[in-house]
Amino acid sequence: MDEVARIRIGDARGGNSRSMDAQRWGALIGGSALAIYGITRRSPLGVALATGGGAIALLGSTQKTRSQSTSAWTSVLINCSPQEAYKFWRGLENLPRFMNRLHSVTVLDNRRSQWVAIGPIGREIRWEAEITEERENEYIAWRSLPGSDVEVDGRVEFREAPADRGTLISARMQFRAVAGKGSAFANSLNKAASFAMRQDLRRLAALMESGEIPTTEGQSHGARDFVTGVMRLADPTRPIRPGSQLKEVYETRKGIA
C-alpha cells in the first residue's frame, strides 16, 4: 500500500479512538444500563425507561465529535510519465491552473512557497508552505509554516501504472483550523474537501492529457431563466471568487455557458 493511503487509514483509526471519549462512553454505558433495567421492569414505566435509555445509548454511540481537521485523499490515473507529472506538480505555480479553490501559489525559494486559497464566500486564506520531503519523480510532501491562516499538510505520489497505463497520482491533503478566519475555511471543507480534490485532479488529468481543461464558459445560448441562475449559484465546482457580490455572481453565472 502506498504512503498516502497508509496515512489516511492511520488518520481514520486515530480519529475513532479520540472520538470515543469519556462522555460518549458514559452515555453508552449509562443508557444501556437504564434500558436493560427498564426492560426487566415489564411495566409502562419500564417501557419508558427502556426507550429513553436506548435513545441515550444510541445517541452516545453515534454522536459525531467535532473534528477540527479535515482530510481529503484520492488518486487519478493519467496518461503521462511519472517524470512529466512530477515536473508539472513540482512547478508549484502550476497548481492553481487545476486547483479551483487555489487563487495563487508564489514560489519563494526551492523549499518555501506562499499559497492563497479562496475561503467561504470568497474570503482569502493564506499560508506559507515548505516542502518537507521529496524524491524526484516519486513524491512531494509539504506543510504550512507557523503564522498561516490554516494548517496544511499535503503529500502527492507519482507511481508508474502497469501495462502502459501511465501514472497513478495519489494525493492527500489535511487542513486544520487555527484561531481566527482559518477555522471557517477548514470547517467549510469538511464535506467539500474530497469532492473538490477529485474535481481538481480530474482537471489535472485533462490538462496533462489533452493540453487544456474542457469548458463551456463563454459559449452561445438562448435566454436563461431564474432557475438556472440559482442552480449555478450553488454549483459546488465553482467557488465564489474573493471580493465578489452574490448578485453579480448570480447574473454572471446565469449566462455563463
Add this chain to the structure above:
Amino acid sequence: MKAVCYMGVEKMTVETVPDPTILNPRDAIVKITSTCICGSDLHLYNGFVPTMEQGDIMGHEFMGEIVEVGAGIKPENLKVGDRVVVPFTIACGNCFFCKRELWSCCNNSNPNYWIAEQMMGFSPSGLFGYTHMMGGYAGGQAQYARVPYADVGPLKVPEGIPDEKLIFLSDIFPTGYFGAVNADIEPGDTVAIWGCGPVGQFAIRSAFMLGAERVIAIDRFDYRLRMAESAGAQTINYEDVDDVVQTLKDLTGNIGPDRCIDAVGMEAHGHGLIHFMDRVKQKARIETDRPFVLRQAIQACRKGGTVSVPGVYAGFDDKIPLGAFMNKGLAMKGGQTHMMRFMKPLLEKIQKNEIDPSFVISHKVPISKAPEMYKVFRDKQDNCTKVVLDPWADGAIAA
C-alpha cells in the same frame, strides 16, 4: 446566428444568439451546412432526460465547413476550409479510453463529469446539445457551432458527395452500425431489431453487412416497417400480434433470435399493465425510463445470445428480467457510439456505393421550421422518419 433552443418541455424556439467563439486552443468553429433532429432529441423535447436548462442550443448531428481553428490545432489535422462531418461525441484523443478507441467514454471531455458521475458512477464523454450532465455543450441545430478537440472528432469528407449522403455519419449510421457490431453477429444468425426509426433502419442494414442471415424488425408504423422490408427484413407490427416474444419464438423454431437489438430506448410504447405502470412512474419521475423493449429483448433472446442496446436510456429502470439474463447466459452490450472507430470505414462504404444513407430522409426543411418538426417527428405525422434542417434557407445571411 440562428439556433434552435430548448425553452422548456415541448417548447423549442429558433432564437438569434451570438455566434460561437473559440474558447480553448483545440476548438474549431464550423459553419453548418446541414443538421438534423435525432430521435434522441425527442427525449429532451418530452422532458425525460434530467439537466436540460432553458436556453440550451439543441442538436448533435451536423456537418459543414471549418471557418476558424484554435491555436492548438495543427494544419495537417484540420484547417479553415475543410469540409467535415462532426461526430456527436466529443473526445480528447489521449486519455485511457480514447487510447483504447472507447471514444464515447472519453474521460476528459465532459466539464460536468461530476453530475453524470452521481447517476452513473462515472461519466461518458461530453456530447453536443444533450443536457448539462453530458457537458452542456451548445449543439448544432444552428448556423455555427464550436467544436472542442476538433483535431480528434470531425471527419474530413471530400467535395462532390452531397450532404444528404454524409450527414448521418454524425450519429445514426454509425450508431445503427455499432448496435449491430455490439450484437456479435455470426453467420447464420437471426437478428431481432426493436424500433424501425432511423437508428433501427441503419441497424437492419448493418446487421446484413455483418453477416446476419435473417433480420426481424419490430415497430407499429406501417411506413417504417415497409422501409425495413425494403432492406430485406421480415417485420412484425406489434399492434397486430398478441405477444411479440411468442411471435419471435414461433418464427425461429422456438430457439429465439440469436441477437436482439433495442433501437428504441427509454420511451418505448407497448401495452398491458406493466407498460401502464412504466408510464405513470416516468411521468411521476419515479422511473426515468420505460424499458418495455429491453424486457422483451431479454425475454426473447435465445439462450447464450446477445442483447445490444443502442437505444438511449437515461437512468434507473424497474422490472428488468435479470433472472432471464443470468439464467439464459446472455451477454448485454450498450454504449454511446465510439464514433471515430466507425466514421471512416462507413464513409468508404458510402463512397463505394454500398449504401446510400439518404434513404432515411423524409423531410428537408429550413431551420425556422424546426420547432414544429419536433412535434411532427415525435407524433409520427406525415410519415416522418428523419428531418434534415437547412440552417441557411429562407435567405438567412451569415452574421
